Amino acid sequence: MQIKSAIILTWMVLGIQAFLLPLFYSQSPFFSGKSSERIEREDFNVWLNQQKDIAFNHILDNIGGISPVLNTKDVPVGVVIASPSKVHPNYFYQWIRDSALTIRSLVYRLEDSDFTELNLASTIESYIANNYHLQRLDNWSGKLNVATGDYSGLGEPKFHADLTAFKEVWGRPQTDGPGLRATTITIYLNSLEKHNRQPEHELLLSREFIYHEIVKPDLHYILQYWNSSGFDLWEEVNSMHFFTSITQLRALKDGLALYEKYDNKDPELFEKLNATYENLKNYIVNESGYTQPGLPYIVETPSLLYTGKRSGLDAATFLGALHSHSLENKELLDLYADIPFDVSESHILNSFRAMVADMKYRYPLNRYRPGWGVALGRYPEDIYDGYVTTEGNPWFISTASVAEMLFRMVYKLNYYKEDLVISKEARDFYKQFIDLVGGDDNEDNEIIFPYGSPEFNAVSANLADYADSFLEIIKDHVDDSGRMSEQFNKYSGYMQGAEDLTWSYSSIWNCIRWRSKALEVL
Numbered sequence: 001m002q003i004k005s006a007i008i009l010t011w012m013v014l015g016i017q018a019f020l021l022p023l024f025y026s027q028s029p030f031f032s033g034k035s036s037e038r039i040e041r042e043d044f045n046v047w048l049n050q051q052k053d054i055a056f057n058h059i060l061d062n063i064g065g066i067s068p069v070l071n072t073k074d075v076p077v078g079v080v081i082a083s084p085s086k087v088h089p090n091y092f093y094q095w096i097r098d099s100a101l102t103i104r105s106l107v108y109r110l111e112d113s114d115f116t117e118l119n120l121a122s123t124i125e126s127y128i129a130n131n132y133h134l135q136r137l138d139n140w141s142g143k144l145n146v147a148t149g150d151y152s153g154l155g156e157p158k159f160h161a162d163l164t165a166f167k168e169v170w171g172r173p174q175t176d177g178p179g180l181r182a183t184t185i186t187i188y189l190n191s192l193e194k195h196n197r198q199p200e201h202e203l204l205l206s207r208e209f210i211y212h213e214i215v216k217p218d219l220h221y222i223l224q225y226w227n228s229s230g231f232d233l234w235e236e237v238n239s240m241h242f243f244t245s246i247t248q249l250r251a252l253k254d255g256l257a258l259y260e261k262y263d264n265k266d267p268e269l270f271e272k273l274n275a276t277y278e279n280l281k282n283y284i285v286n287e288s289g290y291t292q293p294g295l296p297y298i299v300e301t302p303s304l305l306y307t308g309k310r311s312g313l314d315a316a317t318f319l320g321a322l323h324s325h326s327l328e329n330k331e332l333l334d335l336y337a338d339i340p341f342d343v344s345e346s347h348i349l350n351s352f353r354a355m356v357a358d359m360k361y362r363y364p365l366n367r368y369r370p371g372w373g374v375a376l377g378r379y380p381e382d383i384y385d386g387y388v389t390t391e392g393n394p395w396f397i398s399t400a401s402v403a404e405m406l407f408r409m410v411y412k413l414n415y416y417k418e419d420l421v422i423s424k425e426a427r428d429f430y431k432q433f434i435d436l437v438g439g440d441d442n443e444d445n446e447i448i449f450p451y452g453s454p455e456f457n458a459v460s461a462n463l464a465d466y467a468d469s470f471l472e473i474i475k476d477h478v479d480d481s482g483r484m485s486e487q488f489n490k491y492s493g494y495m496q497g498a499e500d501l502t503w504s505y506s507s508i509w510n511c512i513r514w515r516s517k518a519l520e521v522l
């Protein structure tokens with residue numbers, strides 16, 4: 001009898017919850033990502049709106065404290081896990097890279113809300129405070145000792161979720177982490193400054209404190225290691241990589257701007273930042289082999305080209321272009337104008353074109369959409385299937401990234417009312433979007449379509465449509481409630497690899513955000 005009434009009571013409670021939860025969720029700015037509502041695949045625009053919220057909520061599901069599903073004993077407040085998956089594969093760790101890029105989405109969203117979504121601010125600050133500890137934790141990459149100038153520990157790629165060091169063999173160091181983290185924190189500091197705020201987390205005494213104690217060590221790491229080899233963002237190859245170099249360059253630029261705001265007392269640092277910025281830029285443009293005479297695209301890891309192991313095509317190149325530039329407004333555009341290889345640079349465009357040409361045939365599922373966007377993987381030679389090494393597959397991150405590049409191109413042309421200048425090197429890319437025969441050639445062999453001309457408008461619209469066709473592919477491969485793993489099978493299209501990959505959600509969210517910006521100005 002007692003048992004029976006307990007069951008009835010349980011049913012009632014569950015029943016009431018089932019009734020109340022949707023009410024609660026629809027009112028809360030962050031309804032739980034665990035909603036089992038089916039996504040609308042028939043109507044692209046309805047899906048986009050749903051997917052944007054679903055993705056954001058799934059990001060939050062994977063961050064301690066703000067997550068409705070994680071326990072803060074396992075995942076402390078502000079810790080970002082790469083995926084909740086603990087076996088097959090185990091991604092239940094915090095990667096410096098994944099966390100920095102994901103928290104960056106939160107910072108963008110906070111800024112879009114005009115700094116009103118304060119629970120995001122407190123999550124971001126907990127992330128920053130955690131990283132203060134991680135930076136100072138001895139680990140297998142080394143340690144941090146400012147007094148002796150030892151910054152080696154900052155190259156550690158990942159830590160346990162509970163903020164302890166990961167003591168197993170891994171591809172380390174990964175030299176992209178400090179720069180990515182420094183840039184994310186810089187964007188947050190600028191947001192605090194813009195809204196005339198100071199941090200509220202008890203450990204983070206002021207904006208100056210964050211700069212001195214957390215950003216500066218990361219800058220020192222880059223000053224020391226920018227020309228040393230390290231593992232790439234895919235954690236496989238110990239060498240020099242375009243993604244790492246270009247995001248480090250961005251971080252140095254950020255560091256220089258922060259120095260002028262918060263420092264001015266350490267001229268030696270200022271000089272080093274300036275000199276290293278120039279050296280790294282020169283390395284990227286002239287010495288690294290990221291560009292090669294005779295090759296129209298970026299070579300992500302030149303050492304692999306020389307040994308004949310890879311073509312150099314890699315989605316890391318697109319991620320590098322995206323995460324090293326900002327172009328929301330004139331001030332940002334000007335600040336980063338000096339960083340090479342933005343989304344409309346010809347090598348980047350040709351990498352894009354060549355990746356599409358390769359993966360269109362490499363992944364059988366792409367046969368079903370002739371002439372349109374295609375599902376993209378990490379790089380042609382990839383054999384990681386999300387669990388073990390067999391055959392590579394398309395990734396959500398790669399597919400969303402190229403769509404975001406296209407939206408940024410559309411935004412840039414239309415927001416700044418730029419003429420469309422098509423260099424000789426970029427012609428093959430633009431030929432897909434407009435008939436170039438009859439375009440005016442100038443002495444530099446450029447074709448120029450003035451802002452607002454019919455050709456300009458046609459290219460803008462076609463670029464945006466092309467971007468949507470990549471998003472359509474993502475729509476077809478997320479599950480019925482909009483969930484995203486790391487990859488989707490190249491034959492069947494079914495998802496595989498780490499489930500609910502935080503970075504997948506962050507990259508689709510970023511992409512849809514840029515889509516809105518682009519369409520607003522189109």
Ligand code: NOJ
Pocket residue numbers: 233234235236384389
């Ligand atoms: C796990 C890494 O994170 C992934 O990037 C890599 O491809 C596989 N290991 C295989 O090495």
Ligand code: NOJ
Pocket residue numbers: 082091095097098233234235503
């Ligand atoms: C494997 C990916 O290759 C790497 O880039 C990522 O950091 C980890 N998985 C965690 O998501």
